[in-house]
Every structure is written in structure tokens, then in C-alpha cells.
Amino acid sequence: xxxxxxxxxxxxGGYNAVVVMVGLxxxxxxxxxxxxxxxxxxRPLLADAVAHATLPGVAxxxxxxxxxxxxxxxxxxxxxxxxxxxxxxxGAMHWLKDGARISEDAATAAALSVAFGIGxxxxxxxxxxxxGGQAGLNAxxxxxxxTMTGLEAWxxxxxxxxxxxxxxxxxxxxxxxxxxxxxxxxxxLPVRALDLxxxxxxxxxxxxxxxxxxxxLILALLITPAAxxxxxxxxxxxxxxxxAVFGGGGAYVGxxxxxxxxxxxxxxxxxxxxxxxxFLSLAFSPRRGAIAAAWRxxxxxxxxxxxxxxxxxxxxxxxxxxxxRRFGWINNLGHVTETGRNAAAQWAEEERLRTLYLxxxxxxxxxxxxxxxxLAAFLSRDVIADLERRVR
Amino acid sequence: xxxxxxxxxxMLVAVLAALAAALVGNILVLxxxxxxxxxxxxxxxxxxxxxxxISGAADSWAMAAGAMAAGLIGAGLIAAVQRLGKLxxxxxMGVVLTAMFAGGVLLLxxxxxxxxxxxxxxxxxxxxxxxxxxxxxxxxxxxxxxGWTELPTEVPLLxxxxxxxxxxFAVAFKEIRLTAFDPDYAVSLxxxxxxxxxxxxxxxxxxxxxxxxxxxxILVIAMLICPAATARLxxxxxxxxxxxxxxxxxxxxxxxxxxxxxGAPALGAxxxxxAAGAMAxxxxxxxxxxxxxxxxxxxxxxx
Numbered sequence: 289x290x291x292x293x294x295x296x297x298x299x300x301g302g303y304n305a306v307v308v309m310v311g312l313x314x315x316x317x318x319x320x321x322x323x324x325x326x327x328x329x330x331r332p333l334l335a336d337a338v339a340h341a342t343l344p345g346v347a348x349x350x351x352x353x354x355x356x357x358x359x360x361x362x363x364x365x366x367x368x369x370x371x372x373x374x375x376x377x378x379g380a381m382h383w384l385k386d387g388a389r390i391s392e393d394a395a396t397a398a399a400l401s402v403a404f405g406i407g408x409x410x411x412x413x414x415x416x417x418x419x420g421g422q423a424g425l426n427a428x429x430x431x432x433x434x435t436m437t438g439l440e441a442w443x444x445x446x447x448x449x450x451x452x453x454x455x456x457x458x459x460x461x462x463x464x465x466x467x468x469x470x471x472x473x474x475x476x477l478p479v480r481a482l483d484l485x486x487x488x489x490x491x492x493x494x495x496x497x498x499x500x501x502x503x504x505l506i507l508a509l510l511i512t513p514a515a516x517x518x519x520x521x522x523x524x525x526x527x528x529x530x531x532a533v534f535g536g537g538g539a540y541v542g543x544x545x546x547x548x549x550x551x552x553x554x555x556x557x558x559x560x561x562x563x564x565x566x567f568l569s570l571a572f573s574p575r576r577g578a579i580a581a582a583w584r585x586x587x588x589x590x591x592x593x594x595x596x597x598x599x600x601x602x603x604x605x606x607x608x609x610x611x612x613r614r615f616g617w618i619n620n621l622g623h624v625t626e627t628g629r630n631a632a633a634q635w636a637e638e639e640r641l642r643t644l645y646l647x648x649x650x651x652x653x654x655x656x657x658x659x660x661x662x663l664a665a666f667l668s669r670d671v672i673a674d675l676e677r678r679v680r
Numbered sequence: 681x682x683x684x685x686x687x688x689x690x691m692l693v694a695v696l697a698a699l700a701a702a703l704v705g706n707i708l709v710l711x712x713x714x715x716x717x718x719x720x721x722x723x724x725x726x727x728x729x730x731x732x733x734i735s736g737a738a739d740s741w742a743m744a745a746g747a748m749a750a751g752l753i754g755a756g757l758i759a760a761v762q763r764l765g766k767l768x769x770x771x772x773m774g775v776v777l778t779a780m781f782a783g784g785v786l787l788l789x790x791x792x793x794x795x796x797x798x799x800x801x802x803x804x805x806x807x808x809x810x811x812x813x814x815x816x817x818x819x820x821x822x823x824x825x826x827g828w829t830e831l832p833t834e835v836p837l838l839x840x841x842x843x844x845x846x847x848x849f850a851v852a853f854k855e856i857r858l859t860a861f862d863p864d865y866a867v868s869l870x871x872x873x874x875x876x877x878x879x880x881x882x883x884x885x886x887x888x889x890x891x892x893x894x895x896x897x898i899l900v901i902a903m904l905i906c907p908a909a910t911a912r913l914x915x916x917x918x919x920x921x922x923x924x925x926x927x928x929x930x931x932x933x934x935x936x937x938x939x940x941x942x943g944a945p946a947l948g949a950x951x952x953x954x955a956a957g958a959m960a961x962x963x964x965x966x967x968x969x970x971x972x973x974x975x976x977x978x979x980x981x982x983x
Contacts, residue, residue: 332771333715340898384971390709393770394909397714398967401901405960408805408899412954413944430785430800504722504804504898505785508778515767515775553800556785563779570765578764 293548297541307441308433309543312500314448316509316539316558319493320531321455323510324517324524325486328466333393334487336507337381337400338374339494343407343503345373346428350414360414361424363440363499370428370495377403378487431502431555433543440499447496451489452532462486463524500543502555508562509535516566519573538562591661601632638663641675682817687941689813689832694933694959696838697891698903702929703845704887705908706922707880710860715773716755716881717904720888721897722777723754725784725803728892733791740833744889751885752878754780759877781897806896806956808937811835834893841890845883849922857918895956906963907932913970928966936962 299306326332349369350360377399385395411425427435436444455462465472465482472479490510497506517530542558549557574580597612601624612618617628624632641663646653655666663672708714727750728743735742754776762772788800811832816824849856859866859876867873884904891900911925936959944953 327768327771330768330770332768332774333718336718336774380968384967386971386974389912389974390909390971391712391714393712394709394714394905397718397901397905398909398964400718401898401905402960402964402967404898405902405957405964408957409940409944409953409961410957412805412957413949416949416951416953418950426801429804505778505782507774508782511771511774512778515765515771518765518767552789553785556782556789559778559782560786563775563782566775566779570761576765581764 290548293544296544296547304436304438304441305547307438307445308436308500308547309540311441311443311445311448312433312543312558313536313540314445314452315493315497315500316448316513317532317536318448318451318455318489319497319506319509319539320513320517320533320535321528322451322486322489322493323512323535324514324528324531325462325466326490327511327514328524329483329486332511333396333507334378334381335490335494335510337396337403338378338491339498339503339506340400341377341403341407342370342374342495342498343404343428344410345369345371345376345407346425346498347407347410347414348373350425351410354417363437363443366428366499367443367495370498371491373403374491374494378491427502428498429502429504430553431498431500431505431558433500433546433554434550436499444496444500447492451493454485454489458482458485459525459528463528467524500554501539501558502553505555505559508559509539512559512562512566513538516562516569519569519576534562534565538565595635598632598635601628602636637679640679641672644675644679645671684816684819684821685814686812687937688816689811689835690808690955691934691937693811693832693834693838693894694808694937694955695930696835696842697894697900698907698929698933698959699926700838700842700845700887701891701900701903702907702925703842703849703922704880704884705904705906706911706918706925707856707860708884708904709908709912710918711863711880713880714905714909715770717884717888718901719754719758719773719777720751720881720885721892721900721904722781724748724751724885724889724892725781725897726750726787727753727784728803729784729787729791733787740837740893743893744837747889747892748882748885750780751888752882755878755881755885802896803892804896804898805954806892806894806899808894808955811894834890837893838890841886845887848883853919860918895959899956899960902960902963903929903932906960906967910967910970913967913974932959932963932966936960 296305296309299309323332323335326335346366346369349362349365349367352369353362353365354360381395381399384390384398385392414425424435461477461482462485464475465477465479466486469479472482493510494503494506497509501509513534514527514531516534517527520530521527538561539558542561543554545557545561546552546554569577571578593611594615597607597609597615597617600607601617607618607624607628608622612628613620615628615631617625617631619625645667705717708717724747727746727748729746730750731743731746734746758769758772758776761767761776762769765772767775784803785800788803811834813831855866855871858869859871859880863873863876866876887904888900891903895903907925907928908921910928911921915921915924937955939962940955940958941952944958945951
């Protein structure tokens, strides 16, 4: 199993497996940025509706191929059917939603589940047909990269690569339009066409990814990398690049895992990897992560407590509590210690400097009002020395 | 095997599931939280599998308890991810729902691949067709309490969920209406937002869990949204909307089942098609017609 995983990861698993892996990486790397743009446009779940809605298209494509060619499993028919059905569902959603009665979320949920239901009905119909049944169509629901044919693998790889190239070429225009639509219009960018390009890329990537990742979980390939990238940067170019790296890497590693454990659905494995990246980013990102945020909150609370106690000591008010004892500012009898008096005096001195500085520079009040932080955090040593001289 | 042994129990399960889902759907549609139904229906999967693994059998009650827990954990996780990551609610939902569904799928494959009662297909399409009741041979038998113990296990579960939801609606109707139409006003009257959120998520999870067995994780969304959205288009008062949605729930359940079993073969299908899928299709048809009628009338008024 480990050997298989390593073989797949190092692209030494055979011709077909190599194409599948490259295809998955390209697909993931293109889906990450497209997902980032979809999130920026505040339509992250459109991809979910479109993905679920491809099922009746796949089934109808199968039936049509069966009638035309005698064999239902023609990737081109299935892919086209999927894309058409996805587009139709997006259109139906747009028609159904109406600001007053049917909000966007209700239209999304309805389109998603109704289209999927029609697909399920068609699948059960195909299963009952005497000719071969639906063998292989289940792979479109949860993804089965290990059993992809050469043609299917090549389709995925080509669509992923073309999408990547388009993204690279139109990156500047797409980011401008996604970020600030009004400014983009004023700059003369074809905002509608760019909008269509994003949605179209999303649709094509969903359709091309179905066979490998499956329609239930392909949403994650689009939005999870971008959501994870959000924890590491505030700048759009870096965000898009990170989303591409996370998406491509996650799809690649997940695909290798699925080659090693053929029984498990590829989609679930890829999503497990992508979700791990997301939750690790959420926990450990130094700037926006949960642990860093909790640590900052603790430090802030400590600084506030410190300030309150020093203020009381300086004013001669009674001081109690465990934190004052822990700081060493009162002894077990509740009397203020030498250290406490010194710390309070120092704090009071700094308050005088702060007041003087604020009197002279009222515009800086917002920055300096946080009186629980030492002045040295805001002002240079020279400025402080000057203030000290003048206070004396 | 007769109608009363095969079709009647399946239709009973379908109708009860549709009623429970439609009741909650009314709140979700008005509060613009329809996608919470989408998220919940995916997120309960790991809980169902865990309930199955812990109880060691396809015990409906253990699986329902697990699903309920998973739904509430998922709702909490969405709120946490949204706050910590400063993500918009839909993105947080998408990330969490795919993560939990993928976890459920992997857990399911790891649990026991040979088991026929619980597999991915069951989770996706439901198993309405497996609801059979061997007891009755003619219609009078269904009123004989002696046979009620042999009802499919979904029936008591669904009846319980429906009872809880119906009582909640009857007791707190005014409060529900208030939070549905004007959440901010409800908060100002002393209904804390988090408590409302928790109760609504709990109610939605209950309906999803109860209906999951019958129609599966994705089609339950249609049961939640279609009747309520249809009623929303056709009525102007909340009480009326609830009753109309319940009527449409029954219509969609029976109509969908009838189409699957009678309509599709009559149209040339070699056998009956999946009933849950047909129900969702009928739900979409009903909603589409209502939306079309609503548009036509609105245009008339403007002219």
C-alpha cells in the first residue's frame, strides 16, 4: 500500500496513472483560483448547485450515447451532458430567485436537490435497462480516479491545463473585476464577459472533475483551498497563488492516496486532504489562526489587568486578587510590596508622559489611547527622552 | 404482496418525511437559511455512520441520535469557522459540509463494506423502497393495533419527530413567526439570537435526520424547500403558508411515488424508477409552476 502510494506520488505508476495524476493536479490548481473568484463574488455555493445538477446531464448523456453509439459510456457525451445540465440549473436558479419571495439561497437549494432528484430517477431507469446497466455512472457521484480510462484522464488533464492558462492570461482583469466591480467598469473592463469567464470556467472544471472527484464533493475543490489561503494573506495575487498551490497539491496527494487504496472514493480522499489543510491553517496561521488569536486575547487581558492594578496602587485604592499577588505587587497579607510601589510609580510617570504627548499631538489619540501598553511600543526613544526632560 | 404491504408503507414514510421537512422548511425559507438545510443534510452522515458503528447494528434510534449530534456539532463548527476565519457564511458552510460528508464517506467505507443496510447509495438516494409492512392484507388491517409493532422502523421515528415539531409549532407559533419575518425585532424583544439559531438548527436537524432514511441526504433538501417555497409564492399570511406547505408536502410525496411506480412504467420505463428522486422532481415541477403563476400575476398587477 505504501509502495503504491509512493509510486503514484512520484509518477512511476504507469502511463495511465501518470496522466490521471497530472490531470488531477492541473484540475486542482485551476479550481483553487476559480473558487477564490467565486468567493469574492459572494457566490461560493453556485458551484454546489451546478455540481449536483450535472447528474441528470450525465444520465441523459449516457442514454443519448446508448441510442446513438450503442454504448452509454462515452466520456464526451457524459461531459457535454454534465456541462449543459449544470448551465441549465444555473439558469433555472437565476429565473427562480426573486428578491421578494424566493431568495437566492432557497433557489440554490431547490435547484440543487430537484436536479439531483431527476438524476437519481434517470439513474434508476438506466439501471433497469437490459443493456449493461449503469456500470460506471456511480463513479460520477463520489469519484473513482483509479478506474479512469485514458480518454477520461486526458480530458481532465487538458481541461485543467487550458483553464490554468486562461486564468494566467486574464489574471489581472479577473482580479480587478472580482474585487471592485464599479472601479473595473470605470476602467473600461468588460465586466460581464469576465463574469461569464469565471462562471464558465467553474462550470467546465466541475464537469471535467466529476469523473475523478465526484459531484457531491467537488465544491470543496473550488472553495476550500481559497478559504484556507485566506488565513495566510490579505493580498489577492498571493491568495490566488496559494489557492492554486493548495488545490493542486491536495488533489495530487489525494489522487495518489486513492491509487494506493483503490476501494476508497477519490473525492472523499481529496476533500479529506484539502479540509486538513484548511483546519490546520485555521488553527496555526500566525496572523489569523485560532491559536494566535487566543494567545493575543490572553496577552491583552493580562495587560489590562496589569494596568488596572497599577492604577489602584498609584491612587492608593485597596488592591486585592490573585493576579496582583502573582505579579508580586501585594504580599499574602494584602499589603502593597516594594516592587508594587515601584511599578505603580513607573506607570504613573508614563501616564504623565502620555498625557503631555497627547496634549501636544491630539491627532494621535486613537493610537495612544491604549494606555495598557508601554509608551515604548508607540514612540521612539528620542521622543520619550524629550518628554521626560520636559516633565521634570 | 399487495398495495397495503408494499406501496402503503412506502407512501406513509414518504408523506411523514415530507410533512416533517416541510414544517421546518417554512422557517428556513423565510429566514433565508435554506442552505442550512443543505449543509445539515450532508453533515449528519458521519453521525449516522458513528451511530451505526457504536450500536453495532442498523438501529434507527442510535443512528438518529448520532445524526442529531453531528448536525449540531456541524452547525457549531460552521459558526466557529465563520467567526475565526472571517469568512462569509456560505463559504464556511461549504467548507464544513464537504469536510464532514467526506469524513462520513470514508468512515462508511472503513466501517464495513459488506453491509447492505448502510452504504453510500442508501445515504444518497434513501431507501423508500425497503419500507415494507408485512402485516396488513386488506385496508381494515391497518387500523388493528396488533400489527403496528411490525411497522417499518422509520415510521415511529418519523411520527416522533413530526409530533415534536408539530407541538413546537403549536406552542411557539407566534415566536416562530416573529423570528422568521423579523429576526432583529425578535432579538430586541429578548429572544437571544444564538438561542433562536440553536433551536432552528435543532429543529432542522431533527427533520433531516427523520427524513434521511426515507429519501437520503440530498433529496431531503427538496422536501425541505419545495413545499415551503411553493406556499410562500401562493400565500401572504404565515399561518396559511404553513398549512399550504403541508398540503403540498402530501401532494409531492404521493404524486412522486405514484409517478415512480405507475407513471414512469406507463411512459415506457422498463420498471419503477427511484421514488425519492421522482418526489424531488415533482417538487421542482410544483415550485416551477407556482413561480410561473406568481410572475404572471405580478406582471398583471403592474400592468
